[in-house]
Structures are given as structure tokens and as C-alpha cells.
Amino acid sequence: MFLSVRKWYCLILPVLLSGIFPVLSSAQSTSDMAPQNQAIQDTSRQVDLLDVYKKWFKLPPKPKNPHPENKVFFTLNPLANTPTSSGNAFVTSTTANIYLGPKETTNLSTANFAPYFNFNKRFGLPLRSTIWLKDNAWVIHGDIRFLLYPQYTWGLGTSHTNDEKEWVNYSYIRFYQAALKRLTTHLYAGMGYDLDYHIDIHGDSGVDLQKFTGYQYGLSGNSLSSGITFNFLYDTRNRKVYPFPGSFLYVIYRVNPGFLGNTNSWQSIFVDARKYLPINKPTKPNQQNLLTFWSFLWWNFNNVTPYLDLPSTGWDEYNRSARGFDQNRYRGKSLYYFETEYRRDITNNGLFGFVLFSNINTVSGSGTMFQSWHPAGGLGLRVKFSKANNTNFAIDYAFSKGYQIVLFNFNEAF
Numbered sequence: 223m224f225l226s227v228r229k230w231y232c233l234i235l236p237v238l239l240s241g242i243f244p245v246l247s248s249a250q251s252t253s254d255m256a257p258q259n260q261a262i263q264d265t266s267r268q269v270d271l272l273d274v275y276k277k278w279f280k281l282p283p284k285p286k287n288p289h290p291e292n293k294v295f296f297t298l299n300p301l302a303n304t305p306t307s308s309g310n311a312f313v314t315s316t317t318a319n320i321y322l323g324p325k326e327t328t329n330l331s332t333a334n335f336a337p338y339f340n341f342n343k344r345f346g347l348p349l350r351s352t353i354w355l356k357d358n359a360w361v362i363h364g365d366i367r368f369l370l371y372p373q374y375t376w377g378l379g380t381s382h383t384n385d386e387k388e389w390v391n392y393s394y395i396r397f398y399q400a401a402l403k404r405l406t407t408h409l410y411a412g413m414g415y416d417l418d419y420h421i422d423i424h425g426d427s428g429v430d431l432q433k434f435t436g437y438q439y440g441l442s443g444n445s446l447s448s449g450i451t452f453n454f455l456y457d458t459r460n461r462k463v464y465p466f467p468g469s470f471l472y473v474i475y476r477v478n479p480g481f482l483g484n485t486n487s488w489q490s491i492f493v494d495a496r497k498y499l500p501i502n503k504p505t506k507p508n509q510q511n512l513l514t515f516w517s518f519l520w521w522n523f524n525n526v527t528p529y530l531d532l533p534s535t536g537w538d539e540y541n542r543s544a545r546g547f548d549q550n551r552y553r554g555k556s557l558y559y560f561e562t563e564y565r566r567d568i569t570n571n572g573l574f575g576f577v578l579f580s581n582i583n584t585v586s587g588s589g590t591m592f593q594s595w596h597p598a599g600g601l602g603l604r605v606k607f608s609k610a611n612n613t614n615f616a617i618d619y620a621f622s623k624g625y626q627i628v629l630f631n632f633n634e635a636f
Contacts, residue, residue, distance in 0.1 A: 268609040269571040295319040314338075315632065317613075323356030330354070345370040350540065358404055361455070363414070365398040365539060377435040378532075379554050379587025380594050384624045388429050392530070393421040400453050400474075410455040416476060418447040420530050431529075439486065440528025446485070447531045449478035459498065467512070470496040486526035490533075494518040496636055509567050510575060516561045516636040518543075525555070533557035535583055542635040544583060546598025546620035546627070554585030558592070563635070565604075575604035575614070579635070598622035607632065 295318070315336040321328055333351040338344075351364040371394050374387040400414025421444050425431045431441040452475045459468030472494040478484045497515045520533035533556055536549030543559055544551070561581035568574040580599040584592055600620035607613045618629040 268606065269569075269573045317632070322354060323358075327357045328354055329358055329361075343370060343372055360404065361402050361410055363398070363400045363402075363453075365396060367394065367396040369394040369396075373550055374548065375431075375435065375550055375553070377553070377587070378437060379552070379585055381436065381587065384551075388431065388434050389426040390423065390431065390530075391426065392423040394530075395419040395421070400451055402453050402455055408456055408458045410453075410457075412453050414451040414453055414474075416447070416449045416451055418445075418528075418531050420445040420528070423530070435529060437529050439526050440530055445528040445530060446483055447478055447488075447528055448482040448484055449476045450482070451476045467498045467500050469498070470494070486524070488522070488524035488527040490520070490522045490527070492518065492520050494538075509570065509572060510565055511567070512565045514563045514565060514634075514636070516543075516559075516563075518559050520557045520559075522555045527555070529553075533585065535559070535585075544581060544598065545579065545618060545629065545635060546581065546600055546622040546625065547583075547596070548625060551625075552583060552585045552596060554587035554591070556586045556591055557583060558585075559583045561636070565634070572609065573606050575606075577602045577604065577616075577618070577634075579618075579620075596622065602629075 315334060317332060317334045320331050322331055331351075331353045333349065333353075335349050336346075337348075338346050346367065346369045348367040348369070349364070350366075351362075353362040353364070355361070372389060372391045375390050376382045376384075376387050395417070396419075397417040398414065400412060402410035402412030404410050420440070423431075423440070423442055423445060425434070432438050435441065454471075454473040456469070456471040459470055472492075474492040476490045476492075478488050480487050495515075495517050499513045499515075501511045501513055518538070522532060532553050534550050534553040535544035535547050535557070536551075537543075541549065543561065545561075559581065560583075561579060563577050563579035565577050566575060568576060578601050580597065582595050582597045584595050598620060599622075600618055602616055602618035605615045607615045613632050614634070616629075616631045616633065618631070618635075620627055620629060
């Protein structure tokens with residue numbers, strides 16, 4: 223169950239070499255040591271879609287609430303993105319935000335409910351939440367989903383071309399919960415429980431999924447993965463939505479023992495590192511001019527992990543990675559991912575902005591990891607929806623070899 227020092231070194235080294243090393247090396251700057259929300263600027267000179275709406279319809283301004291604690295703010299998004307491997311979907315997204323303590327010392331808690339369906343029999347009820355208790359003493363992460371989720375699969379690694387894919391039908395129940403206690407200003411540690419239950423897994427037209435994928439575990443009937451997680455979080459970002467400069471490191475070590483109902487015991491680790499670097503000092507308060515980096519290593523330690531629980535593109539927590547690829551396009555026993563994005567406001571009032579991004583991934587499975595790389599890129603338009611909670615309406619065009627897509631969402635990919 224426990225890893226040797228050499229194995230840990232081999233896991234962490236690719237993340238450090240990716241260019242995310244400043245996550246720790248610059249972490250002790252003066253701004254990073256300040257309270258989490260201290261750097262939030264006055265938004266009085268910013269303009270968002272709500273301001274435009276009020277101006278057009280001549281609505282009187284609402285009085286500013288001097289005590290935002292315990293007040294719930296709702297955001298309704300009629301056009302949100304969902305994983306697209308089965309075609310376009312009808313999606314609505316409702317986000318609730320609340321401060322559970324003083325705004326100066328407590329991060330904004332969020333809960334997002336985004337039901338969706340499409341004409342390929344895909345249906346989903348996902349509820350994700352991040353709850354910050356008073357003074358950031360605890361943070362509680364939740365991810366609950368009930369999905370009817372047919373999608374394409376291409377087997378492991380690069381064993382099949384883009385056109386050589388098979389349809390996999392299944393229902394899916396996910397229940398992830400983790401509670402982390404603050405150890406220092408930006409450092410948290412805790413434990414959690416993860417449940418992945420895939421029901422009635424089968425291929426279309428009688429296809430033998432085990433033969434197609436070359437993998438024998440978790441590809442017929444039901445598949446249960448039940449595990450305990452050990453969580454480590456280091457976060458200096460001054461806000462989680464549309465963040466300004468800061469650093470982020472999240473490590474999840476998952477153990478799935480037999481006594482929790484697993485047919486075979488297996489272990490995995492997920493190392494997620496992000497960095498937000500200002501290009502130069504903005505000429506206006508809150509104006510954004512950022513270069514951002516996102517890198518994660520998702521490593522599986524066993525050969526008996528159920529197929530649908532193996533690392534795969536587009537299966538990060540919010541399904542935001544690998545823009546420009548079909549979800550599930552690359553799956554393997556291990557996966558490494560790196561993305562960089564340039565974010566810039568077009569107008570001085572922050573109403574319009576743009577992004578340019580590129581990403582690359584590699585998986586194990588067929589061939590050796592770190593020898594076969596898969597790049598993608600794109601660009602996007604941003605419109606400030608609410609300056610109060612820094613939400614953007616995002617339209618992205620992403621592409622890779624043989625694939626392209628237009629994505630609609632709120633907020634940034636990371």
C-alpha cells in the first residue's frame with residue numbers, strides 16, 4: 223500500500239519538469255502569504271452583462287449589501303458545456319454561492335447543479351460543491367452524479383485510430399466526499415471516500431469490449447470501485463473563479479481495499495498543479511493579463527483497475543481538460559496532461575476578453591508513456607457575466623487532428 227521514495231520521485235518529477243515548479247518556488251511571496259481574499263479589488267469601475275441589462279431597461283441600482291455573509295447568490299446558465307462524445311446536449315447550470323464567514327477571511331462556497339440530456343440517450347444529474355467553513359478552517363469537496371452515459375471508447379493508449387471506436391452503454395453513480403482541515407494559511411490535509419458504480423456495462427451490436435480494448439477488467443455487467451482517499455491541498459489563489467495570480471497543488475491518493483466491496487484491490491494517485499502568472503502590471507484595477515499553466519499526473523498502480531475507472535482524457539473533476547479532444551479519446555493505466563492559456567481583457571472595463579490555449583497529453587497502454595504525445599489548441603471569447611462573483615460567459619473553439627468543437631460554459635477551464 224505504501225510507496226517507496228523512488229516511486230514517489232518518479233511520479234512527481236514529470237509534474238515539476240512541466241513548468242509548474244514555480245507553484246512551490248514562488249509560494250512564499252508577500253502577496254501569497256496574505257489572507258486568501260485580501261487581494262480582491264474594488265469592482266466599481268468594472269462592467270458586466272447585468273450592468274448592460276440595467277442600463278438598457280433603466281433599472282434602478284440595488285443598494286450595496288455591507289454584510290454579504292450568509293446571503294446566497296444564484297447564477298443561472300441556460301447554455302453550459304457537457305462532455306461531448308455522444309453529440310450536442312441540452313444543458314442548464316445553476317450555481318449557488320455563499321460566504322459562511324467574514325468575506326475577508328473566508329472563501330466563497332459554491333454548489334453547482336447542471337442537469338443535461340441529449341438525443342443519444344445520455345442523461346445526467348451532477349451536483350458538485352466546494353464548501354469553505356468560517357475563516358477557512360475546513361474545506362469540504364463534494365461530487366455526486368447519477369448518469370445514463372453511453373459514450374465511445376478507443377481502447378488503451380493509441381491502439382486504435384480516431385475512426386476505430388466502439389459504443390459503450392452504462393449507467394453511472396458517483397459519490398465523492400472529502401474534508402480537509404487547514405494546517406497553515408494555505409495548507410490543508412484530510413481524508414475522503416470515493417465511490418464509482420458502473421451499472422449494466424455492455425457494447426452495441428454484441429461487440430466484445432474485452433477483445434476490442436485488450437483489457438479484461440470491468441467491461442461487462444457491473445463494476446464497483448469503493449475507496450478511501452488521503453488528500454493534500456496547497457492553494458494561494460485569491461479566488462477560485464476566474465483567479466488572479468496564485469498557485470495551486472492538490473494531491474489525492476486513493477486506496478480501494480477488498481473489505482470495501484472491491485473485487486480486486488487497486489490504488490491510484492492524482493497530482494494536480496496550477497500556476498497563474500501576471501504578464502505585467504495592469505493599467506486598470508481588476509484588468510486581466512495572465513499566463514496560466516495546468517498540469518496533472520494521474521497514475522494507476524495496478525493491472526486490475528476496472529476499465530472505466532482508468533485515467534482518461536476529459537475525466538477530471540469538472541470535465542474541463544483536453545479541450546479539442548473527444549472525451550475518453552485517450553485512456554491508459556496512467557495519464558499525464560499539460561495545458562497553458564493566455565488570458566487578456568479586451569476592454570478596460572473588463573466586459574470583453576479573450577483567451578488562447580494549447581494542451582497536450584500522453585497515456586500508457588499501447589507503447590510507452592511519454593513517447594506518444596497528443597496536442598490540441600484553440601481560442602475563446604469571454605464576456606463578464608457578473609463582476610460580483612467574477613463569472614464569465616465563455617465561448618471556445620478547440621481543435622486537434624481530425625476533431626473540432628465549439629464549447630459554451632461559465633468561467634474558465636481552470
